[in-house]
Amino acid sequence: MTNxxxxxxxxxxxxxxxxxxxxxxxxxxxxxDIGAGEFTAVMGPSGSGKxxxxxxxxxxxxxxxxxxxxxxxxxxxxxxxxxxxxxRRRLGFVFQxxxxxxxxxxxxxxxxxFLLGGHKPDRDETAWIDRLVEMLGLGNRLSHRPHxxxxxxxxxxxxxxxxxxxxxxxxxxxxxxxxxxxxxRDVLAILRGAVDDWGQSVVMVTHDPVAAANADRxxxxxxxxxxxxxxxxxxxxxxxxMLGMEAAA
Numbered sequence: 001m002t003n004x005x006x007x008x009x010x011x012x013x014x015x016x017x018x019x020x021x022x023x024x025x026x027x028x029x030x031x032x033d034i035g036a037g038e039f040t041a042v043m044g045p046s047g048s049g050k051x052x053x054x055x056x057x058x059x060x061x062x063x064x065x066x067x068x069x070x071x072x073x074x075x076x077x078x079x080x081x082x083x084x085x086x087x088r089r090r091l092g093f094v095f096q097x098x099x100x101x102x103x104x105x106x107x108x109x110x111x112x113x114f115l116l117g118g119h120k121p122d123r124d125e126t127a128w129i130d131r132l133v134e135m136l137g138l139g140n141r142l143s144h145r146p147h148x149x150x151x152x153x154x155x156x157x158x159x160x161x162x163x164x165x166x167x168x169x170x171x172x173x174x175x176x177x178x179x180x181x182x183x184x185r186d187v188l189a190i191l192r193g194a195v196d197d198w199g200q201s202v203v204m205v206t207h208d209p210v211a212a213a214n215a216d217r218x219x220x221x222x223x224x225x226x227x228x229x230x231x232x233x234x235x236x237x238x239x240x241x242m243l244g245m246e247a248a249a
Contacts, residue, residue: 006033006069007169007201008057013066015052015224026052028224030066034169039195039202041212043238044221045246051173053221054205058091058171059083071168088117092162094191096174098154100146106157107142113165125165132160136190152183159190163200170194172204176211188214209238220245 015027026049034040034057044050055061057068059075067076071090075083092113093099100109110129114121121129133139136156146154155175162170172191176184192214194200204215212218213235220228222245 005036007036007071008034008203009067009069010053010057011067011069013056013068014064015049015056015061016064025224027056027063030224030226032219032226032229034201034203035217036168036201037195037199038217039192039215040204041215041218042203042205042221043207043209043212043218043242045242048221048245049224050205050221052224053219054171054173054203057203058093058169059087088113089165090168092165092167092170094155094158094162094170094172094175096177098146098151098158098178100154100157100161102146105143105145106138106149109146109157110138110160110164112161121164128166129160129164132163135193136160150183151179152186155179155183155187156190159187159194163194163198167200169201169203172202174206175204176206176208184208184211207242209235209242212238222248 010030010032013027013030014025017024017026030053042050042053056063059070063076067074069075070086073086075086078086101112104112111121133142136159138156138160141149141153149157175191176187179187188211191202191204195202204211206212213233216232218230218233218238219226220241228241
C-alpha cells in the first residue's frame with residue numbers, strides 16, 4: 001500500500017461486460033488506493049484488466065459493483081454530465097494517439113479544457129500555461145497545427161493540455177507507445193517531473209518495463225485482479241515479472 005494519502009480509491013470494484021449467459025469479468029473485486037503526489041504504473045498481460053482499471057478510475061466507464069472516489073468525491077453514481085464536469089476539473093488525460101484537435105493550433109489545443117469549460121484562463125492560469133509551454137519547448141510551435149508536428153511534439157502538446165488546468169490526477173494510457181525510444185524517454189521525464197517538481201499525481205498504463213521503471217509504484221494485474229503491488233523497481237525485474245505472468249496466463 002502507498003504511504004501517501006489516496007487521490008483515487010477503488011473499493012471492491014468489479015466490471016462485467018455482456019449478459020449473464022456470456023458475461024466477461026474485466027475487474028474482479030478490486031480494492032486499491034492510488035497515492036496523491038505519486039507516479040503509479042499499471043501493468044499486466046493483454047486482457048488483464050489494466051485499461052479497464054484506468055477507465056473506471058478516471059470516470060470514463062461505469063463500474064458494475066463497488067465504489068470509486070477521486071480526490072474525496074464519490075463518482076460511482078454520477079451521471080454523464082456530472083462525470084464530464086468532474087473529469088474536466090480534476091483529471092488530465094494523455095493518450096497513445098495524442099487526441100489533439102486537428103483544426104486547432106497548439107495554443108488552442110493546450111487551452112482546450114478551458115474552452116470546453118466556457119471560460120478563458122485567468123492571469124495565474126495563463127502564467128502557468130506559459131511556464132508549461134516554455135518547459136516543454138513548445139514556444140516556437142504555438143501557431144502550428146498537429147499535422148505540422150512530430151509525434152514527440154504532439155505528445156508534448158497533449159501533456160501540456162493535461163497539465164494546463166492543474167488537475168488532481170493525470171491519467172496516461174500508453175503515452176510512449178507511439179514514440180521512438182529517445183522521445184519516449186523525454187516524455188517519461190516530463191511525467192516524472194510533473195510528480196517531483198509540480199506535485200501532480202500520475203497514473204500510467206503501460207506494457208513497457210522501461211517506462212514502468214520510472215514510477216514510484218507498480219500495480220500488476222492478472223485476470224482482473226491486482227496480483228502484485230511493488231515500490232519502484234528496475235526494468236529487468238519488471239520484465240521478469242511480466243514474462244512470468246504471461247507464461248502463467
